Amino acid sequence: MTTTMVFIHGRGQEFKNPDELRRTWLAGLTAGLIRAGRPGGVLDTIPIAFPFYGNVLYGLTADLARDPLELESIPDGADEPAPLHPYLPKDVGSLEQHLLYDMTRAAGAGPQAGPGGGIELEGMDQVLAEAGRRTLSWNVTRQALLALARHTHVDQDYVSEHLRDVAVYLTRGREQILTTVREGIPATGSLVLVSHSLGTVVACDLLEDTGIRERTTLWVTAGSPLGLEAVQGNLLRPGPHAMSIDWLTAYDPQDIVALGHPLPTSSHPPGQPAWGDVQNTAVNNGDKPHAIDRYLAHPDVAQRIGTAATRL
Numbered sequence: 418m419t420t421t422m423v424f425i426h427g428r429g430q431e432f433k434n435p436d437e438l439r440r441t442w443l444a445g446l447t448a449g450l451i452r453a454g455r456p457g458g459v460l461d462t463i464p465i466a467f468p469f470y471g472n473v474l475y476g477l478t479a480d481l482a483r484d485p486l487e488l489e490s491i492p493d494g495a496d497e498p499a500p501l502h503p504y505l506p507k508d509v510g511s512l513e514q515h516l517l518y519d520m521t522r523a524a525g526a527g528p529q530a531g532p533g534g535g536i537e538l539e540g541m542d543q544v545l546a547e548a549g550r551r552t553l554s555w556n557v558t559r560q561a562l563l564a565l566a567r568h569t570h571v572d573q574d575y576v577s578e579h580l581r582d583v584a585v586y587l588t589r590g591r592e593q594i595l596t597t598v599r600e601g602i603p604a605t606g607s608l609v610l611v612s613h614s615l616g617t618v619v620a621c622d623l624l625e626d627t628g629i630r631e632r633t634t635l636w637v638t639a640g641s642p643l644g645l646e647a648v649q650g651n652l653l654r655p656g657p658h659a660m661s662i663d664w665l666t667a668y669d670p671q672d673i674v675a676l677g678h679p680l681p682t683s684s685h686p687p688g689q690p691a692w693g694d695v696q697n698t699a700v701n702n703g704d705k706p707h708a709i710d711r712y713l714a715h716p717d718v719a720q721r722i723g724t725a726a727t728r729l
Contacts (some may be wrong), residue, residue, distance in 0.1 A: 418602075418604075418607060419464060419605075419607070420463065420464075420606060420607045420608070420612060420634070420725075420726055420727075420728065421464045421465070421466055421602075421603050421606055421608055421609070422460070422463055422464070422465045422466070422608075422609045422722070422726050423465075423466045423467075423468070423601075423602055423608050423609065423610050423619050424439060424611050424612075424613075425468065425598060425610065425611070425612040425613070425617075425623075426442075426467070426470075426471065426516060426613055426614075426616050426617055426709075427584070427614025427615040427616045427617075427640070427709075428471075428474065428578070428579065428582035428583070428611045428614060428615040429471075429475070429578065429676075429727060430469070430561070431471040431472050431475035432471070432475075432499060433470065433471060433475065433639065435467055435469040435471075436467075437463060437469065438469075438497075439509040439561055440709065441709070441710050442611070442709060443460070443465065444576050444710060445709065445710030445712070445713035445714045446460065446611075446712065446714070446719050446722060446723075447460065448608070448710075448713075448714040448719075449714040449718060449719025449720070450716075450719045450720070450723050451720070452536055452714065452715075452716040453716035453719050453720040453723070454715070454716075455719075455720065455723050457503065457654060458573075458686040459723055459727055460723065460727070462725060463727065464603070465536075466601050466602055466603060467555075467601070468597060468599075468600065468601025468602060469597075469601070470594045470598055470619075471591075473593055473594055473597050474485045474582060474585065474586065474594060476591060477585055477589060477590040477593060477594075478505075478581065478582070478585050479588055481494070481499055481505055481509065481585065481680070482504040482505055484645035485534075486637040495612035495626075497656030498588050501513050501514075501577060501580065504544070505581065505585070506588075506589070508587050508589075509581070509585055509589065509590045510584075510646050512560065512583075512584040512587060512588055512647060512651065513580045513584045515560040515646075515647035516580050516583060516584060516642075516645060516647045516648070517562065517565070517576075517580055517648075517654045518561065518725065519566050519646050519647045519648075519676075519677070520565055520576070520580075520645065520673070520676050521561045521564060521677035523570075523644065523677045524565055524568055524569055524673070524676055526633045530697065538559060540711035541653055544643045548673070549637075550577055552613045554592050556581065559709070561650045562574055562576060562577065563634055565673075566673040566697045569671075569673045571695040576673065579597055579615075579673075579674060582615060583618065583642060583648065586615060586618065586619070587618070587648070587651040587652075587658040588651070590606070590708065591622060594617065594619060595622060595623060598619060598623060599623070599629075602629065603652070603660045607632050607633070607634050608632050608634065609633070609635045609637075609722060609726045610623075610624075610633050610635070610636045610637065611625075611637045611639070611713070611721065611722060612636070612637065612638050612639070612641075613639045613640055613641075613709040614639075614640050614642070614674055614707065614709075615639070616640070616650060617640075617641035617666075618632060618641070618642065618643065619654055620632050620636065620638070620654070620679055621638075621643060621653075621660075622652060622653045624636065624660060624662065626655045630660075630661070630662060633662055634725050635662075635663045635664075635665070635722065635725035636662050636663065636665075637663045637664075637665050637666075637667065637718065637721065637722060638658070638665075638666040638667070639663070639666075639667045639668075639708075639709060639712035639713070639718070640668065640669070640672050640674045640707045640712060641666055641668070641674070641678070641691075642674050642675070642677070643666070643675070643677070643680065644675065644676060644677020644678050644680055645676065645677050649690075656690055657680070657681060657690040657691055658692065658693070659683065659692065659693030659694070660690070660693055660695070661693070662693075662694065663725070664693075664694070664695045664696065665695070665721050666679075666680055666696070666697055666698065667694045667697060667698045667699075667700050667712050667715065667718050667720065668697070668698070668700070669701060669706040669707070669711075670698070670699060671706040672702070672707045672708055673706075674707055675707075675709070678697060678699075679699070680695050680697055682695055682697070697716055698715070698718060700712060700715045700717075700718070726727045
């Protein structure tokens with residue numbers, strides 16, 4: 418039976434050439450296989466599917482940005498733009514705040530915090546207290562974004578865009594994006610599912626389809642936000658749960674999107690929510706901690722994918 422590798426990309430891919438993106442993924446994977454001692458051309462005969470939803474996500478966000486939120490007045494003397502997108506619906510903005518709180522809290526507890534210690538969380542409870550209101554707090558949200566950007570060395574605009582796209586998918590875009598992805602997956606044969614960033618959340622929802630899950634021999638998540646409670650609580654099947662599938666999750670400790678890793682597994686104390694038998698693999702992607710080609714170039718990650726795809 419034919420095995421197809423399915424690459425599910427993340428956010429920020431709008432207007433890009435899917436064939437070029439596919440080649441970038443494959444180049445990283447090939448480099449990783451060579452590092453693992455496998456022939457570089459071992460995947461030449463393996464079919465690859467690259468369902469592209471980048472333009473769909475972009476269009477959804479543009480369509481949603483017609484129902485403006487009321488933002489509280491910007492403090493006197495402040496000349497920065499609003500910390501979150503000011504023209505998205507209430508449920509999207511509320512989830513953005515929950516995600517921001519989770520990311521800030523996770524960064525404060527993890528290696529991203531640096532030698533100076535964790536992120537200062539004073540006032541962060543206000544983010545959750547105000548979530549769900551029609552009026553968003555400029556001050557508290559700005560404080561959280563600045564703290565997160567400072568301690569993780571990531572531009573706050575990137576953080577804001579990440580929050581927006583994850584929130585749009587989980588609140589308003591799931592059906593259209595899942596439909597687009599399903600249309601790009603072959604109807605028969607086994608699957609090796611490789612996902613990145615927001616694509617890992619899409620893949621997690623996709624695997625609720627019994628037909629796809631039973632055909633999937635390996636699921637790889639790279640740079641995933643599945644460690645955040647706000648993401649987990651808004652999945653098709655909420656909360657950490659055993660996926661009943663061979664699953665490897667790769668994370669760079671400096672990858673801001675992968676905050677919340679390592680994911681809790683079935684070896685954690687009884688009674689704590691866990692993802693089952695997921696294998697956590699820490700990697701070092703150098704100066705590009707979130708780059709998919711760096712993740713796939715890691716020999717342990719590439720070896721697992723190559724073995725599952727070729728069954729050798």
